Amino acid sequence: MSTTEVRLTLNGREVAAAAEPRSHLADFLRDEHLLTGTHLGCEHGVCGACTLFVDGRPVRACLTLAVSCQDAEVRSVEGFDEDPLMARLREAFSRHHGLQCGYCTPGMLATAYDIVRRLPQADAARIRRELAGNLCRCTGYAGIVAAIEDVLAGDPPPAAVVPVERRRRPRPRTEKPAAEATRTSDSQPTAPADESLPDRAALADGVALERTLRLAAPPERVWAVLSDIPTVVSCIPGASLDAPPEDGRLTGRCVVAAGPMKASFRGRARVALDAAARRGSVLGRGRDGLSRSSLEGLLDFALHEESEAAARLELAMRYRLKGPLAQFGRPALVEEIADRLLAQVSDEIARRALAGPPAEGTGAAAAPQRALGGLGLLAHALRGLVKRILRRR
Numbered sequence: 001m002s003t004t005e006v007r008l009t010l011n012g013r014e015v016a017a018a019a020e021p022r023s024h025l026a027d028f029l030r031d032e033h034l035l036t037g038t039h040l041g042c043e044h045g046v047c048g049a050c051t052l053f054v055d056g057r058p059v060r061a062c063l064t065l066a067v068s069c070q071d072a073e074v075r076s077v078e079g080f081d082e083d084p085l086m087a088r089l090r091e092a093f094s095r096h097h098g099l100q101c102g103y104c105t106p107g108m109l110a111t112a113y114d115i116v117r118r119l120p121q122a123d124a125a126r127i128r129r130e131l132a133g134n135l136c137r138c139t140g141y142a143g144i145v146a147a148i149e150d151v152l153a154g155d156p157p158p159a160a161v162v163p164v165e166r167r168r169r170p171r172p173r174t175e176k177p178a179a180e181a182t183r184t185s186d187s188q189p190t191a192p193a194d195e196s197l198p199d200r201a202a203l204a205d206g207v208a209l210e211r212t213l214r215l216a217a218p219p220e221r222v223w224a225v226l227s228d229i230p231t232v233v234s235c236i237p238g239a240s241l242d243a244p245p246e247d248g249r250l251t252g253r254c255v256v257a258a259g260p261m262k263a264s265f266r267g268r269a270r271v272a273l274d275a276a277a278r279r280g281s282v283l284g285r286g287r288d289g290l291s292r293s294s295l296e297g298l299l300d301f302a303l304h305e306e307s308e309a310a311a312r313l314e315l316a317m318r319y320r321l322k323g324p325l326a327q328f329g330r331p332a333l334v335e336e337i338a339d340r341l342l343a344q345v346s347d348e349i350a351r352r353a354l355a356g357p358p359a360e361g362t363g364a365a366a367a368p369q370r371a372l373g374g375l376g377l378l379a380h381a382l383r384g385l386v387k388r389i390l391r392r393r
């Protein structure tokens with residue numbers, strides 16, 4: 001398999017080593033640099049044992065491709081030897097019996113380090129919520145929470161000892177000409193490049209999701225709904241526009257809640273439509289201010305005629321979720337939640353298509369769909385996930 005030379009700053013030192021496209025950062029550190037403090041448990045983003053810092057943010061090393069860390073600043077547990085705040089945490093973990101076998105401890109310390117700098121007021125309940133992405137099979141968590149509370153109560157406060165510093169990496173230069181970099185397929189309509197939107201080409205390594213939806217409504221009427229952006233937005237649970245779209249550009253927000261996780265993404269998108277081919281694309285980026293997570297994605301869609309009274313909508317999505325919410329973003333669970341949302345959106349689009357073509361621009365005034373959420377959505381998603389796993393056996 002071909003390899004790429006990955007250059008990055010590792011625990012303060014410039015390093016370079018070859019990595020296969022599929023190698024994750026944990027293997028890159030353990031195998032190429034013999035830094036075995038980054039532990040691997042599940043390798044699926046579930047247990048948190050591999051948590052470390054990339055550009056000042058905690059990430060799962062098992063879900064981070066080594067090649068995506070070109071020019072990044074990576075800090076693993078070995079890079080904290082001289083760090084005064086980590087010294088406090090280590091001491092508190094040991095005083096409160098916050099570790100037993102120690103397998104989870106490097107990841108647990110990384111998350112604890114992030115908590116004490118970012119959330120100076122966190123109480124035990126908030127600490128437990130923040131730690132939800134780090135599993136420990138030994139301690140029962142009480143000692144870990146007590147250790148973090150102890151450090152938070154210390155003097156001077158942790159954020160004064162080591163302030164939060166997050167680095168913005170320079171965008172990698174692309175060798176490809178711009179036209180090629182923004183093309184996904186010959187026939188897919190694309191909007192012109194917009195600095196405030198993600199780069200289509202850069203989303204190629206995002207999580208992929210492909211779905212086919214069947215809508216019991218005449219295709220031309222479905223297209224009439226799909227080509228009216230405010231109407232489509234009003235079909236999406238929890239979504240709303242700030243103002244009528246201009247030239248395919250829109251700003252707005254979307255609220256999603258699943259069990260204890262709730263996010264309100266505010267962002268912008270650009271829609272490109274090809275009415276003759278009945279296809280289009282949506283490129284967007286949003287940020288949840290509360291969790292400081294960001295989501296960027298690309299949706300290509302194409303409408304096909306199944307019969308006079310039925311249409312088929314092919315969807316191809318690519319997305320990247322970053323920040324603390326990504327800790328919960330198990331791809332299988334995200335897929336289940338997306339399926340539930342898509343089922344509701346397609347039902348609503350079919351209902352409106354059957355009701356007749358919308359008068360232009362009336363969608364913005366149409367009642368928006370209430371955000372799906374709470375335990376119902378999470379329970380549904382988990383049920384679907386369990387069924388899917390059982391079917392595979």
Ligand code: FES
Pocket residue numbers: 039040041042043044045046047048049050051060061062063
């Ligand atoms: S090994 Fe990365 S989250 Fe479990």
Ligand code: FES
Pocket residue numbers: 098099100101102103104105135136137138139
């Ligand atoms: S101390 Fe053993 S898994 Fe956490």
